[in-house]
Amino acid sequence: MKPVNGPPPPIPIVAATEEVALYEIRKKIYPRVVHGWFATWRWSLIFATQLVFYGLPWLTWNGRQAVLFDLGARKFYIFGLVFWPQDVIYLTVLLILAALSLFLFTTVAGRLWCGYACPQTVYTEIFTWIERKIEGDRLARIRLDAAPLTLEKFVIKALKHSAWFAVALWTGYTFVGYFSPIRQFGIDAITWRLGPWEAFWMLFYGFATWGNAGFMREQVCKYMCPYARFQSVMFDKDTLVITYDRPRGEPRGSRRKGVVPRELGLGDCVDCNVCVQVCPTGIDIRNGLQYECIGCAACIDGCNQVMDKMGYAPGLIRYTTQNALARGYDSRTMWRRVFRVRTLVYSAVLLALIAITALSLATRNPLKVDILRDRGALAREAAPGVIENVYRMQIMNTDETPRRFTVEASGVPGLAVQGVEQPVSLGAAQSRMFAVRLTAPSPEDDTDEQKPRGQDDERRANTRNIEFTIRAVDDDKVVRHEKSTFIFPR
Amino acid sequence: MSDFTSGFWSVYVALLTIVSIAACGVLLYVMGKMRVKKPPQAASADTTGHVWDEDLSEYNNPLPRWWMWLFYITIAFGFLYLALYPGLGSLPGLLGWTSAGAYANERKAFDAETAPLYAKYLAMDAKDVAKDPAAQAMGERLFLNNCAQCHGSDAGGAFGIPNLRDQDWLYGGEPDKIKESITNGRNGIMPPFGASLGPDGVSNVVNYVRSLSSLPADPLKVQLGKPLFMANCSPCHGQDGKGNQALGAPNLTDQIWLYSGSASIVTETVTNGRGAAGAAVSRMPSHQDMDPAKIQLLTAYVWGLSNRGAAAK
Numbered sequence: 001m002k003p004v005n006g007p008p009p010p011i012p013i014v015a016a017t018e019e020v021a022l023y024e025i026r027k028k029i030y031p032r033v034v035h036g037w038f039a040t041w042r043w044s045l046i047f048a049t050q051l052v053f054y055g056l057p058w059l060t061w062n063g064r065q066a067v068l069f070d071l072g073a074r075k076f077y078i079f080g081l082v083f084w085p086q087d088v089i090y091l092t093v094l095l096i097l098a099a100l101s102l103f104l105f106t107t108v109a110g111r112l113w114c115g116y117a118c119p120q121t122v123y124t125e126i127f128t129w130i131e132r133k134i135e136g137d138r139l140a141r142i143r144l145d146a147a148p149l150t151l152e153k154f155v156i157k158a159l160k161h162s163a164w165f166a167v168a169l170w171t172g173y174t175f176v177g178y179f180s181p182i183r184q185f186g187i188d189a190i191t192w193r194l195g196p197w198e199a200f201w202m203l204f205y206g207f208a209t210w211g212n213a214g215f216m217r218e219q220v221c222k223y224m225c226p227y228a229r230f231q232s233v234m235f236d237k238d239t240l241v242i243t244y245d246r247p248r249g250e251p252r253g254s255r256r257k258g259v260v261p262r263e264l265g266l267g268d269c270v271d272c273n274v275c276v277q278v279c280p281t282g283i284d285i286r287n288g289l290q291y292e293c294i295g296c297a298a299c300i301d302g303c304n305q306v307m308d309k310m311g312y313a314p315g316l317i318r319y320t321t322q323n324a325l326a327r328g329y330d331s332r333t334m335w336r337r338v339f340r341v342r343t344l345v346y347s348a349v350l351l352a353l354i355a356i357t358a359l360s361l362a363t364r365n366p367l368k369v370d371i372l373r374d375r376g377a378l379a380r381e382a383a384p385g386v387i388e389n390v391y392r393m394q395i396m397n398t399d400e401t402p403r404r405f406t407v408e409a410s411g412v413p414g415l416a417v418q419g420v421e422q423p424v425s426l427g428a429a430q431s432r433m434f435a436v437r438l439t440a441p442s443p444e445d446d447t448d449e450q451k452p453r454g455q456d457d458e459r460r461a462n463t464r465n466i467e468f469t470i471r472a473v474d475d476d477k478v479v480r481h482e483k484s485t486f487i488f489p490r
Numbered sequence: 491m492s493d494f495t496s497g498f499w500s501v502y503v504a505l506l507t508i509v510s511i512a513a514c515g516v517l518l519y520v521m522g523k524m525r526v527k528k529p530p531q532a533a534s535a536d537t538t539g540h541v542w543d544e545d546l547s548e549y550n551n552p553l554p555r556w557w558m559w560l561f562y563i564t565i566a567f568g569f570l571y572l573a574l575y576p577g578l579g580s581l582p583g584l585l586g587w588t589s590a591g592a593y594a595n596e597r598k599a600f601d602a603e604t605a606p607l608y609a610k611y612l613a614m615d616a617k618d619v620a621k622d623p624a625a626q627a628m629g630e631r632l633f634l635n636n637c638a639q640c641h642g643s644d645a646g647g648a649f650g651i652p653n654l655r656d657q658d659w660l661y662g663g664e665p666d667k668i669k670e671s672i673t674n675g676r677n678g679i680m681p682p683f684g685a686s687l688g689p690d691g692v693s694n695v696v697n698y699v700r701s702l703s704s705l706p707a708d709p710l711k712v713q714l715g716k717p718l719f720m721a722n723c724s725p726c727h728g729q730d731g732k733g734n735q736a737l738g739a740p741n742l743t744d745q746i747w748l749y750s751g752s753a754s755i756v757t758e759t760v761t762n763g764r765g766a767a768g769a770a771v772s773r774m775p776s777h778q779d780m781d782p783a784k785i786q787l788l789t790a791y792v793w794g795l796s797n798r799g800a801a802a803k
Contacts, residue, residue: 018527019525019526019527020525020526020552021522021523021524021525021526021552021555022521022522022524022525022526022550022552022553023521023522023552023553023554023555023557023558024552024553024554024555025555026554026555026556216556219554219556222554223553223554223557374638374642374643375639376638376639376640376641376642376648377638377639377640377641377642377643377646377647377648377651378648379648379649380642380646380647380648380649380653381649381747381750381751381752382646383745384705384745384747384751384752388646390642390643390644390646391643392634392643419644435634435638435642435643435644435645436644437644437646489649
């Protein structure tokens with residue numbers, strides 16, 4: 001865990017090196033509560049994200065759930081948009097947009113996702129808050145865990161786990177509610193009529209929430225999450241990172257309030273260890289940026305509080321960049337560097353992609369058509385001088401309103417569509433497959449007695465390119481042209 | 491059911507698997523006993539001691555204990571799985587699972603679901619089945635899967651393959667005859683007459699046959715062809731040319747042609763015959779292995795295609 005910024009610090013000869021097993025038993029972290037500008041932002045985002053997560057499945061649209069991923073019927077509903085399996089390209093685009101935006105804000109200000117939006121962080125915060133309310137502040141929690149098991153301890157722990165369990169179960173219920181209409185799912189759950197898989201997934205996600213937010217916490221960030229490991233690829237020397245201002249803070253040491261630290265040969269750091277106590281991953285930011293740091297800025301808030309009490313200027317731990325430290329930028333210059341080539345390029349690509357996607361979604365054609373021509377019965381003589389070809393036509397009306405369509409074909413003189421009642425009507429979000437035939441007058445001369453087939457090389461089958469046009473009756477703009485072929489046998 | 495020629499390989503695979511998994515467990519245990527220096531966060535941790543490329547070394551930071559327990563659980567699960575399911579060579583596993591058996595179970599479950607439905611339709615008369623929209627939908631799907639490759643997705647037939655939507659039947663259009671065609675197949679054979687009639691004789695017969703359907707024909711050749719037809723063709727096609735459903739000989743007086751009514755094709759038919767070796771023809775395959783209920787549904791569907799008025803559609 002080499003420090004990232006600055007030369008190695010003078011190592012305080014305090015703690016001796018300890019020996020642990022290779023598979024070390026984890027020491028539980030008891031994060032101290034912190035208030036401040038960043039903490040306020042974090043909690044605002046917790047409220048915002050959870051309002052969206054828990055609230056969205058309850059909204060309705062067009063008589064159905066507004067956001068529903070109906071895996072069984074293979075339709076994804078997002079308000080007015082219906083996505084069919086054929087629209088999976090939009091999922092690809094969504095993932096690309098997510099990745100690009102991640103690259104953008106990570107290169108600007110580091111692990112903003114981790115500290116403010118990641119469900120692991122969010123649920124850990126919620127569960128820690130519950131723990132704090134039931135078990136007490138940091139010292140109380142440490143004492144409680146060290147105490148032997150008494151009735152009081154059991155009751156407190158039971159209360160805490162019940163509260164956790166309730167939140168976890170509701171989370172699992174909400175998650176499954178995105179895939180199975182949430183109201184009916186809730187009724188089924190209460191009346192014990194859940195299907196085995198629905199029940200399983202609700203309990204599974206509930207268990208995962210309870211386990212990850214209640215127990216695993218920083219272990220996910222430290223050992224499981226790949227983002228922690230490749231963050232360094234996304235940072236550059238102008239990325240804003242949480243930094244301890246070593247020249248200002250060192251040498252650290254406690255002193256009385258009111259004393260001028262320089263006179264004592266001390267830096268601003270009073271060695272209160274608040275920055276270590278509030279850290280949810282248990283690191284000491286004074287050692288420099290480490291991969292465990294999730295960018296929650298609790299240490300900034302904590303230190304600023306102490307600085308405030310001591311009457312010093314805030315910002316001993318603050319967001320700054322490697323370049324700003326090395327080259328002594330002032331604040332304005334540092335912030336101007338946010339608009340460098342890398343971020344501008346990311347932004348441009350992101351905006352362009354968003355614009356293209358929005359345009360594509362706005363002009364989506366609700367009609368999808370697939371035409372497969374018969375291969376066994378390639379062509380037939382329906383009547384003397386009339387040739388028929390058969391096709392299987394699949395028409396999909398992806399709109400949520402019923403529509404009627406006319407089917408026409410062109411490309412061969414006299415081509416006519418038979419075998420289907422026109423106009424074809426389809427219900428809302430319905431797909432139909434039916435056989436259709438095309439007839440065309442045969443160009444072959446009927447009365448000509450020629451040698452039997454097979455003895456004349458020049459008479460080969462004639463394949464013509466044709467085009468089907470399927471058009472909505474009430475909307476000329478909803479139209480599809482599908483190419484196919486018409487075969488005249490010889 | 492081993493494909494190996496010797497039992498040695500099964501033992502070899504099983505032994506290797508067990509030893510490998512056990513070795514993982516042993517390695518885990520031994521490593522668990524190891525102790526490493528964990529410094530306070532300031533200094534660098536222990537390195538493994540190896541040095542590559544002059545100055546490249548590797549930290550030996552401790553792993554979390556829960557990871558070790560997960561690994562042990564995985565090993566235990568691995569042993570349990572191999573005991574229950576096939577994996578150790580050709581040992582079948584305590585649960586006796588096979589992929590063929592899994593498929594058979596799925597089929598059984600599916601058949602159990604469809605059995606009452608099938609039984610209901612099998613007991614009905616085919617003409618009544620044709621009135622049932624659900625049965626007709628099933629029949630359509632069965633048709634598209636089994637029959638449409640030759641007869642066309644619209645059941646209109648192809649060169650040498652009958653149109654099932656018309657009223658013209660080679661072997662009879664009643665449900666029992668349709669069922670017979672599906673179950674046993676059909677193999678229509680027409681002998682060749684090219685050698686016996688000669689090119690002129692063939693030409694005369696062809697013109698006569700076309701005249702039966704009121705198609706353009708040379709009047710003189712029609713006259714010459716009639717006695718030839720009566721001598722050679724009427725035993726199967728009938729004196730009036732209306733065909734013989736017992737033999738599958740088509741009706742030559744209508745506008746419906748199995749192989750095309752153009753002069754050149756009829757000439758080919760008469761010259762080379764149909765069904766004899768070398769002449770292009772399609773045979774209707776038999777479906778004796780098909781579930782009788784499916785045959786019943788197909789019969790009803792096919793009958794319904796030609797009897798739209800009588801069927802509910």
